[in-house]
Amino acid sequence: MSNTAQNLFQFDTSTLVFALPEIFLLSSIVVILLIDVFLKKSFKNITYYLSQIAIFITALLSYSLIGNGEQIIFSGSFIHDDLAAIFKVAMMVASIVVLVYSRTYLNIHNLFKGEYFVLVLLAILGMMVMVSGYSLLTLYLGLEILSLSLYTLIAIARSRANAVEAGLKYFVLGAIASGLLLYGMSMIYGINGSLNISEIAQFASGASLQSSQQLILNFGLVFIVIGVAFKLGAVPFHNWVPDVYQGSPTSVTMFLSSVPKIAAVAMLIRLLIEGLGSLQDYWSDLFIALAILSIGVGSLVALMQSNIKRMLAYSTISHIGFILLGFATGTMTGYGSAVFYVFTYVLMSIAAFGVVILLNNKGFESELISDFKGLSKRSPWFALMMLIIMLSMAGIPPFIGFYSKFFILQQVVNSGFIELAIIAVIFAVISAYYYLQIIKSMYFDESDNTSPISSSMDTQLVLSINAVLILAVGLFPNYWMNIALSVF
Amino acid sequence: MEQVLLSLLVWMPILGGFATLIVGNERALSAKWVALSLSVIVFILSLGLYTGFDNTTHLMQFVEKSSWISQFNINYHLGVDGISMPLIILTTFSTILVIIAGWEVIQNKPAHYMAAFLMMEGLIIGVFSALDAMLFYVFWEASLIPMLLIIGIWGGDNRIYASIKFFLYTFLGSVFMLVSLIYMYNIGGSFGIIDMHALSLTMTEQSWIFWAFFLAFAVKVPMFPVHTWLPDAHVQAPTGGSVILAAIMLKMGGYGFFRFSLPITPDASLNFSDIVIIISLIAIVYIGFVALVQRDMKKLIAYSSISHMGFVTLGLFALFLAVKNSYEGALLGLEGAMVQMISHGFISAAMFLVVGVLYDRLHSREISTYGGVINSMPRFTGFAVLFAMANAGLPATSGFVGEFMVILGAMQANFWISMLAATTLILGAAYTLWMVKRVFWGPIHNDAVKSLNDINSREFLILGVLALAVIAMGVYPQPVIEVMNSSIEHLLSQALTSKLAI
Numbered sequence: 001m002s003n004t005a006q007n008l009f010q011f012d013t014s015t016l017v018f019a020l021p022e023i024f025l026l027s028s029i030v031v032i033l034l035i036d037v038f039l040k041k042s043f044k045n046i047t048y049y050l051s052q053i054a055i056f057i058t059a060l061l062s063y064s065l066i067g068n069g070e071q072i073i074f075s076g077s078f079i080h081d082d083l084a085a086i087f088k089v090a091m092m093v094a095s096i097v098v099l100v101y102s103r104t105y106l107n108i109h110n111l112f113k114g115e116y117f118v119l120v121l122l123a124i125l126g127m128m129v130m131v132s133g134y135s136l137l138t139l140y141l142g143l144e145i146l147s148l149s150l151y152t153l154i155a156i157a158r159s160r161a162n163a164v165e166a167g168l169k170y171f172v173l174g175a176i177a178s179g180l181l182l183y184g185m186s187m188i189y190g191i192n193g194s195l196n197i198s199e200i201a202q203f204a205s206g207a208s209l210q211s212s213q214q215l216i217l218n219f220g221l222v223f224i225v226i227g228v229a230f231k232l233g234a235v236p237f238h239n240w241v242p243d244v245y246q247g248s249p250t251s252v253t254m255f256l257s258s259v260p261k262i263a264a265v266a267m268l269i270r271l272l273i274e275g276l277g278s279l280q281d282y283w284s285d286l287f288i289a290l291a292i293l294s295i296g297v298g299s300l301v302a303l304m305q306s307n308i309k310r311m312l313a314y315s316t317i318s319h320i321g322f323i324l325l326g327f328a329t330g331t332m333t334g335y336g337s338a339v340f341y342v343f344t345y346v347l348m349s350i351a352a353f354g355v356v357i358l359l360n361n362k363g364f365e366s367e368l369i370s371d372f373k374g375l376s377k378r379s380p381w382f383a384l385m386m387l388i389i390m391l392s393m394a395g396i397p398p399f400i401g402f403y404s405k406f407f408i409l410q411q412v413v414n415s416g417f418i419e420l421a422i423i424a425v426i427f428a429v430i431s432a433y434y435y436l437q438i439i440k441s442m443y444f445d446e447s448d449n450t451s452p453i454s455s456s457m458d459t460q461l462v463l464s465i466n467a468v469l470i471l472a473v474g475l476f477p478n479y480w481m482n483i484a485l486s487v488f
Numbered sequence: 489m490e491q492v493l494l495s496l497l498v499w500m501p502i503l504g505g506f507a508t509l510i511v512g513n514e515r516a517l518s519a520k521w522v523a524l525s526l527s528v529i530v531f532i533l534s535l536g537l538y539t540g541f542d543n544t545t546h547l548m549q550f551v552e553k554s555s556w557i558s559q560f561n562i563n564y565h566l567g568v569d570g571i572s573m574p575l576i577i578l579t580t581f582s583t584i585l586v587i588i589a590g591w592e593v594i595q596n597k598p599a600h601y602m603a604a605f606l607m608m609e610g611l612i613i614g615v616f617s618a619l620d621a622m623l624f625y626v627f628w629e630a631s632l633i634p635m636l637l638i639i640g641i642w643g644g645d646n647r648i649y650a651s652i653k654f655f656l657y658t659f660l661g662s663v664f665m666l667v668s669l670i671y672m673y674n675i676g677g678s679f680g681i682i683d684m685h686a687l688s689l690t691m692t693e694q695s696w697i698f699w700a701f702f703l704a705f706a707v708k709v710p711m712f713p714v715h716t717w718l719p720d721a722h723v724q725a726p727t728g729g730s731v732i733l734a735a736i737m738l739k740m741g742g743y744g745f746f747r748f749s750l751p752i753t754p755d756a757s758l759n760f761s762d763i764v765i766i767i768s769l770i771a772i773v774y775i776g777f778v779a780l781v782q783r784d785m786k787k788l789i790a791y792s793s794i795s796h797m798g799f800v801t802l803g804l805f806a807l808f809l810a811v812k813n814s815y816e817g818a819l820l821g822l823e824g825a826m827v828q829m830i831s832h833g834f835i836s837a838a839m840f841l842v843v844g845v846l847y848d849r850l851h852s853r854e855i856s857t858y859g860g861v862i863n864s865m866p867r868f869t870g871f872a873v874l875f876a877m878a879n880a881g882l883p884a885t886s887g888f889v890g891e892f893m894v895i896l897g898a899m900q901a902n903f904w905i906s907m908l909a910a911t912t913l914i915l916g917a918a919y920t921l922w923m924v925k926r927v928f929w930g931p932i933h934n935d936a937v938k939s940l941n942d943i944n945s946r947e948f949l950i951l952g953v954l955a956l957a958v959i960a961m962g963v964y965p966q967p968v969i970e971v972m973n974s975s976i977e978h979l980l981s982q983a984l985t986s987k988l989a990i
Contacts, residue, residue, distance in 0.1 A: 396632070409670055410670050421670070478558050
């Protein structure tokens with residue numbers, strides 16, 4: 001204790017540089033919030049551009065910090081390493097793309113408000129803290145900043161009953177999950193007397209651990225796994241996912257389904273691999289159960305959905321199952337494959353929601369799979385993009401979704417869980433059916449709707465790049481895999 | 489040129505497909521010409537494989553290798569031997585036919601249609617030339633995408649059901665192959681197919697891998713009882729789709745047995761050869777009877793395809809029995825299986841084109857719609873009867889050569905096997921000639937048939953070229969057998985060398 005206190009007073013300002021992205025983003029949020037208050041309604045675009053610039057600079061700052069090794073600052077509560085920097089860059093890029101797609105949607109549905117962007121920025125800040133958190137307290141704080149922003153974002157369309165319902169639902173269930181996570185953290189703190197991840201790791205791997213201590217540690221572990229599983233939306237903690245996805249404005253769903261998954265995976269790595277890595281045998285078993293349930297439920301229930309957002313929600317659940325399977329293998333390559341999977345999943349998920357948003361018209365909220373009917377006539381280009389996205393999600397080569405599944409399966413087989421790999425591929429085939437339903441709607445069904453798709457130039461451009469990347473990364477996955485492997 | 493020939497053959501059609509997409513449906517004629525000229529260039533290039541081929545060695549030729557996914561030791565590794573080379577040329581040849589056949593017929597999105605076939609050509613050449621198992625798998629799965637779209641967009645009334653059934657069936661079959669490929673990588677540390685041939689595996693491992701492969705390839709061939717997707721897919725697919733499906737895609741399954749099952753799991757293949765032989769005989773005999781009662785011409789030919797592909801698997805797996813009596817018999821059976829694949833490529837393509845010619849005119853595949861077609865289409869009937877004869881296995885057509893070789897090989901295995909297999913010569917003649925009788929001969933009872941126009945020069949060209957190929961291969965099959973001889977002999981020695989003793 002005295003040691004920590006001493007550190008606190010020997011505060012070295014030069015170490016602040018490693019928290020520069022967060023500091024910059026926080027200052028920007030304050031400035032943007034102030035500017036927004038004084039902007040007239042017709043100038044709200046300025047808030048949007050300022051937010052984009054802020055995220056972009058944050059990304060640059062994070063990028064410039066790659067390669068500085070491991071730096072633990074703020075008395076051991078904040079870590080900078082390549083994992084943090086790379087995850088942050090990935091989150092920033094994803095957020096920029098999400099905001100580009102969102103703009104059209106927000107304009108159409110009268111949701112273009114300054115608060116929206118400020119809340120997104122706040123959520124991003126929370127996620128950055130999660131990625132860099134190195135003590136239980138900072139991790140939890142980051143998670144709460146993220147969650148509170150998301151609750152509000154979901155309910156931002158306050159005239160829509162189902163948006164408010166979704167926000168409330170997420171809030172109630174999210175609070176319970178946070179509570180469980182906090183409970184688990186308190187047990188671990190209680191048994192070892194430190195919030196610091198590296199000290200927890202030291203304690204947990206200690207040989208002198210008594211069996212009663214081990215028991216409490218395991219108890220804490222279970223609650224932490226539940227908390228993480230809830231945030232990721234793994235079965236059986238998935239009940240909020242379809243309702244919240246459906247109820248939220250599509251632009252929020254897009255954000256919710258993509259960037260926070262990266263942060264949740266980072267939190268998982270910090271807590272379970274770096275902190276409780278010595279208990280890997282225990283949490284691997286939990287993960288296998290979660291993974292198989294998620295893949296199964298995600299694949300089977302999605303078959304019956306007619307709402308595209310619900311379908312994508314269940315598809316997310318099954319993707320999360322694959323990610324957990326990668327972590328369950330307990331090997332470095334397995335972890336790397338799971339990280340690769342998260343990145344590729346985010347790439348695909350954003351693109352899929354981007355196309356859904358394209359289908360929105362003034363006063364018309366595109367929600368149903370049947371809205372895709374005739375898209376191949378209305379816009380052959382975007383139909384092709386959606387084709388790529390859906391096939392990639394189904395895990396068909398040469399698209400990126402195949403390689404992420406393949407890397408995971410490779411590690412699963414390598415760890416001796418061949419039966420898990422077989423279950424996973426069978427469900428992958430089942431899930432191919434509902435992705436094919438979208439393709440069927442776009443290409444095979446006849447439709448009277450021939451109105452061309454209209455959207456802004458930047459959306460079209462970014463969406464095209466996004467979808468083409470799904471193919472291009474698929475042709476050369478080794479470069480991206482190297483990045484994913486380099487974080488461990 | 490030699491060093492990149494295979495890459496050219498793979499990527500030219502794929503990129504050409506994109507080019508055709510860019511030209512677009514608005515400039516349909518230019519798109520068609522782009523597609524046609526590309527397919528002709530690719531065909532001419534692929535002949536370079538034949539002329540530059542050294543048929544004294546079983547080693548891979550035209551090899552290209554560079555690192556692709558280094559983390560998992562996956563390489564971009566291409567090469568051909570005597571087994572894959574003829575199949576590649578068959579692919580490039582069939583694609584030209586398909587593009588010409590769709591020239592005037594396809595009115596809906598013609599550029600996309602051509603692009604889909606070009607891309608599929610490249611992907612299938614990739615399947616036949618990949619020497620890295622993952623590269624193979626990527627091409628194998630990717631080739632489903634264009635076929636899914638071809639059936640789904642340009643197919644008949646029930647196209648949605650047929651296309652999704654086709655996709656899910658073949659997808660389900662191949663995922664197990666993926667798991668077993670990964671398993672072998674984890675033992676041997678390499679995805680190279682040739683390395684896998686040398687991999688030492690226990691009997692249990694071999695059995696699991698054998699059945700995983702079997703599922704993947706049997707669905708594709710297709711073998712009884714996983715054949716049910718094929719009649720649906722064929723009936724609903726546009727003519728071009730049926731041609732590629734029957735002439736090439738089914739061969740991917742047969743090729744898989746040659747390239748993976750026999751050399752990688754020889755002991756399991758020996759162990760389970762009885763089961764495969766029985767399934768093959770069921771396909772040959774039972775499906776032959778099923779073909780007999782079809783009212784839809786395309787369905788009839790689809791069932792006849794399954795029956796004929798039964799010879800391929802029979803020839804492959806009868807070798808284990810035949811070799812006990814004579815080495816030549818086993819070799820003959822294997823070569824017969826290969827010749828049968830090539831020959832079936834020509835004949836089934838021709839048969840589907842024949843049906844396509846009729847369908848384009850009267851939009852019916854029902855046998856009962858027709859009757860007496862010879863009166864209004866004499867030239868066409870000449871071709872149709874020739875191909876029907878070839879389908880029935882008449883000597884001096886290519887259909888006879890492969891089947892006869894397999895029957896002779898099977899004779900060394902067991903008299904009754906060859907006896908049952910030989911019934912196809914009767915059954916095949918029965919269902920094919922009965923169809924010919926009902927469609928082409930007899931009185932005209934449908935007025936529409938009276939006013940049919942005989943084939944135009946475009947149709948004459950494709951049917952004529954196919955007729956030449958069918959007869960040439962029937963009269964003088966030597967060139968085809970020569971190129972594959974060393975590779976087949978090597979394969980036979982691989983299949984007969986137990987991996988358990990190593």
